[in-house]
Amino acid sequence: MSSKADKQAALLAYVLRLGDNALIIAQRMIERVTNEAELEEELANANFALDYIGQARLFYSYAGKLENKGRSEDDFAFQRDSREYCNFLLLEQPNGHFGDAIVRQVLFESFYVLQLEALTRSSDERLAEIAVRAEKEVRYHLRHAAQWFVRLGDGTEFSHARVAVSLQNYWRFATEFFAADAVDETMRDSFDGPDLKVLEKQWQLDVSELVADASLSLPDTVARVDGGRAGLHSEHFGYLIAEMQHLHRSHPGVTW
Amino acid sequence: MSAKGWPLYEVFIRTRAGLSHRHAGSLHAADDQMALDHARDTYTRRMEGVSLWVVRSDRIIASDPAENAAFFEPAEDKIYRHPTFYEIPDGVENL
Incomplete structure (x- = not known):
């Protein structure tokens, strides 16, 4: 990883990963629309999903520009196949119940907010600009999800037991956030991007504090989960993109 | 979780x-x-505000509609309490 072309290729791959993370978690959140137990939560969830769609658009538009082959944000979102998406596996897992959704948001957004904060200092100006905007949005999402996490964990016996299982189920997926590969290293070394080792320490601290506040305990570290960034998805992913891409594939180029 | x-x-x-x-x-x-x-x-989804207050509705001490006559009607015929006899300086939007 030394030539200018290699660096640009790594930047493009990185921006696409960010776009894929945002798009796939948005799709899962959109699946929850009309299913929240409270009207106010309904609005919050839909707003947050739209924040992520907005972020995905910014990342994909920028990826199109970096790639310089005329691909639009829609092409990246709707015209690729499963293996070309590089989102974290956590984000594509089925929604489950409300506690599952909250635990997923807490684990991912605790990481994502640190990632974005580091990216605001990137030497790549456009990426830094997008990160400034996205960081504010995600900081608020995390505040919202963290409060629910504590409320559920520290709430009734029933809510505590359920959210403890959610945490146990999703915990292993977090290892993927910190498995640095060549793209991450190039971002760190050539674009003043995040150092995942530093992020991991901070994430451990932040999440441990939240888990303690929620009267829960940290799960034992179990088998590592990896593969999302190589396009190796779980079985749920095919169903997810089938639904997500259905309209665009049935009516190519459709607008409204 | 019922409202x-x-x-x-x-x-x-x-x-x-x-x-x-x-x-x-x-x-x-x-x-x-x-x-x-x-x-x-x-x-505040559409940039409606820069500050928010919330308060439990049952903590608000409200006037009793049954007492409206005694509460509000005595003010009706006291036009001299309105500051309508001043000229508002140019450029002042909120007084």
Whole structure:
């Protein structure tokens, strides 16, 4: 990883990963629309999903520009196949119940907010600009999800037991956030991007504090989960993109 | 998790610096912090405000409609209490 072309290729791959993370978690959140137990939560969830769609658009538009082959944000979102998406596996897992959704948001957004904060200092100006905007949005999402996490964990016996299982189920997926590969290293070394080792320490601290506040305990570290960034998805992913891409594939180029 | 158990809150928004908070509506929330978040998500989606207050509806001390006559009607015929005899200087939008 030394030539200018290699660096640009790594930047493009990185921006696409960010776009894929945002798009796939948005799709899962959109699946929850009309299913929240409270009207106010309904609005919050839909707003947050739209924040992520907005972020995905910014990342994909920028990826199109970096790639310089005329691909639009829609092409990246709707015209690729499963293996070309590089989102974290956590984000594509089925929604489950409300506690599952909250635990997923807490684990991912605790990481994502640190990632974005580091990216605001990137030497790549456009990426830094997008990160400034996205960081504010995600900081608020995390505040919202963290409060629910504590409320559920520290709430009734029933809510505590359920959210403890959610945490146990999703915990292993977090290892993927910190498995640095060549793209991450190039971002760190050539674009003043995040150092995942530093992020991991901070994430451990932040999440441990939240888990303690929620009267829960940290799960034992179990088998590592990896593969999302190589396009190796779980079985749920095919169903997810089938639904997500259905309209665009049935009516190519459709607008409204 | 039924809304039956969630108390009602009133929401007040200050639309921009210099103005006062105004009542915007109400919502349900399980606690004060959640009420503030819900107010943000429900009432400030389109940049409606720069500051939010929420207060439990049952903490508001309200006037009794049955006492309206004694409360408000005595002010009806006291035109001299209105500052309509001043000229407002040019450029002052909110007095």
